[in-house]
Amino acid sequence: MANDNTxxxxxxxxxxxxxxRESLRVQLLVWIILPLIGVICVNLLLSFQSADTTADLINDQMLLASARTIAEAVMVDANGTIQVDIPPAAxxxxxxxxxxxxxxxxxxxxGSLVSGVADLPETKKDQSAxxxxxxxxxxRVMTLNHPVVGLAKDAEISVSVAVTLNNEKAMRQRLWLSDFTKQLLLVLVTGFVAIVGLQRGxxxxxxxxDAVREQGREKLDPFSPENVQSELRPLVHALNDYMERVxxxxxxxxxxxxxxxxQLRTxxxxVATQASVAAREQDSNSRNEALxxxxxxxxQLTRLASQLLTLSRAEPGSRRPRHDKIDLAAAARQVLETFTETALQRQIDLGLDVDEPCRVEGDGPMLSEMIVNLVDNALRYTLPGGTVTVSVSRHGAWVLLRVEDNGPGIxxxxxxxxxxRFYRIIGTQAEGSGLGLAIVKEVVERAGGTVALTTPVSGGLNVEVKLPAA
Ligand SMILES: Nc1ncnc2c1ncn2[C@@H]1O[C@H](COP(=O)(O)OP(=O)(O)O)[C@@H](O)[C@H]1O
Ligand SMILES: [Mg+2]
Incomplete structure (x- = not known):
């Protein structure tokens, strides 16, 4: 329990x-606000420096003005004594x-003191604070060297004025605060505009x-691309295409x-009819016939059901894609072995023509199933005495599987x-479901190949399956 709480x-x-982190709104906002804050920090630093300079400058000007006023009040009296009457304004x-x-x-x-505090330090340079x-x-100290009327030319007096820094500090703060307020206002306005803009965008x-969410399960109407920005229109078109495909x-x-x-109902x-006929039959011979x-x-029904199952398995997404590397020649040989009995019964000459391993990549069992369907068709529709030849060969990057018969053809x-699916040629006598070739097509296309039906010169049917060699 404690664990849960923590x-x-x-x-x-x-x-x-x-x-x-995944929110578009937050991401956009962060990308606007963060650089803005960065810019403003740099700006504040710069304005702090400039407030400093300005306050210094004003203070220095005042010190210089004060020193000058004092210097100008220095006089030499009739006895040759240097005197000063400090003007209050200074x-x-x-x-x-x-x-x-x-x-x-x-x-x-x-070096003799005329007026003021004797230990006040002076600056190294004239007229600089x-x-x-x-x-x-x-x-902050300012020293001014000034000539005095009545004294020799090189006998100047030196006036130093010093002031504590309260006013300078206050001035700096005032200057900086007004800048800071302006910038804060700027961030707030920009942030607000960014949020409103984002909301609108x-x-x-x-x-x-909301429109995608609202649509009922069976309703897949296309969305109108007019209502969104041009950048998003391709997305809407893609969505519409996707829905069309679905x-x-x-x-x-x-x-x-x-x-x-x-197909199952017929x-x-x-079967139901045959079952009731068999049940009604008194004579054991007739009953056996009916049974x-x-x-x-x-x-037949079982075959139809298993063809349906095979087809559904061959469809994309119905089972995990397999990438077996199989020898199509060996697979064809195995399939043909299972058909020797049938070929004998139907008096058909079933031949295999392979000369080397022909590797292809794909779903092994499904590829075998594909060959079964082609051989089954050839044996089923070719008349007794006919010939069926299966050949597997390599042609460059492709493996070619050919099932040729001399039957009625298509x-x-x-x-x-x-x-x-379910297509059968009208008048076809032999039983079947019409799913065999659909299975072939599905399997071959999933393995990246193609199926082509052609009529050989001697008549009949030639089914040619082309698969990429592995
Ligand atoms: N080798 C062939 N020779 C003549 N007709 C064929 C051959 N293979 C297929 N067909 C025709 O194509 C139709 C579809 O074949 P398929 O899809 O295998 O279904 P099914 O064999 O169950 O009828 C068959 O009904 C038949 O009419
Ligand atoms: Mg068939």
Whole structure:
């Protein structure tokens, strides 16, 4: 029980995962959304960098403006002392409400402090800002060297202004956040449009699915290809073709069952009649005759039933395809041995003409059954005193099996029809079902070969079976 509890959710999850992976909608969505997310990640990184640069730039400009304002306020008084009256604006511009602290330092070229904090570091280069540490806090520092009116030309003063980074950080965040919001909105809109588009695009496919599901079992009407996108039309056409094939196969099957029932009913009625005749017969001789007739009819019925069975086995899909490699010459010899007795009784000269092994690939028992049917026909329809010759030979990539007789033959216009099921030439005296040649055709075609009926010069029938050599 405990085992059940642990495996059940996992198998459910696995099934859900499989369904998601196999879903067209999910696949399409993933292929749209994933690259989009990738693009947006790269974009966010770039916009993060650009926000950084912009914030730095603005801050540096402010620092430079502040340093310049201070430098311009430096003066040399009448005694030659350098003095500065720091203008409030120079420091107030950093009062952005983020609690930043500002430091400044004004020193002379020879290193004496004019104003500000003495230990404030300066940058290495003139007019360029640097990120440094001052009194434990990270600061941005700008140093400006500036000439002072009244001092020698090369005796400049150096003004450094430093500010803590709160405002810069806030600025960077604001810039980045506004970019992020825009991009998020873009993803949402794109995702929404993608889902709506998918839904609309897939609608005809789903309609087709519903239409396929809805059709009743016996209804196989073709679907209209107009309702789906042009890419899917070949699929609809293929589906329609497929249904047409199924329909014609079903029709053939129905015809076959009806024919078979009909063929069985006639001899069965005969058997019933013969049985009641035999039962009524008082005289033992007559009764024996009637029973003999009954036995003959039953034998015919058995033969018909076994032909039906063979035919159904020869049909594609009725049993697992076999790929035996058999020697057709040896198979023909074996079949002919079983017919020697019959040939003798019917006074027919039955001959075999093979000179080498002729290998073919296919269903061994069925190929033998095919030869049986051809020899059986030849012996059955050829008059006493006739000749039947079976030959097997190799011709390049093909093996040729020929069954030739000098019987009545088959008129040209019926050579096609006799290969059909239940077709018998009108006036045929010998009993039969009309299934023999249909079995031959089915077996040969399944083995990749062809059957041809021709009339030899001397009259009679020549059945030629061509099979690919193995
Ligand atoms: N060797 C042959 N010579 C003359 N007619 C033949 C020969 N083989 C077949 N046929 C004709 O073709 C028909 C169909 O043959 P088949 O399919 O074997 O059925 P069945 O032998 O049971 O009648 C036969 O009824 C017969 O009229
Ligand atoms: Mg036959």
């Amino acid at each position: 495996t059940l959710p996992r198998s459910n999850l696995a099934r859900l995962w499989k369904r998601l 420091l107030e511009m950093f009062d952005t409400g983020h609690g930043d602290r500002v430091f400044y330092r004004v020193i002379t070229a020879w 640097e990120d440094l540490n001052f009194r434990g806090d990270p600061v 897939l609608a005809p496919v789903l309609r087709l699915r 329909q014609s196969q079903m029709a053939a099957q129905r015809r076959f069952v009806a024919n078979a029932a009909h 001899p069965l009625t005969l 003999q007739a009954l036995r003959t009819s039953t034998q 008129p040209d216009q019926e050579k096609e029809q006799v290969l059909e």
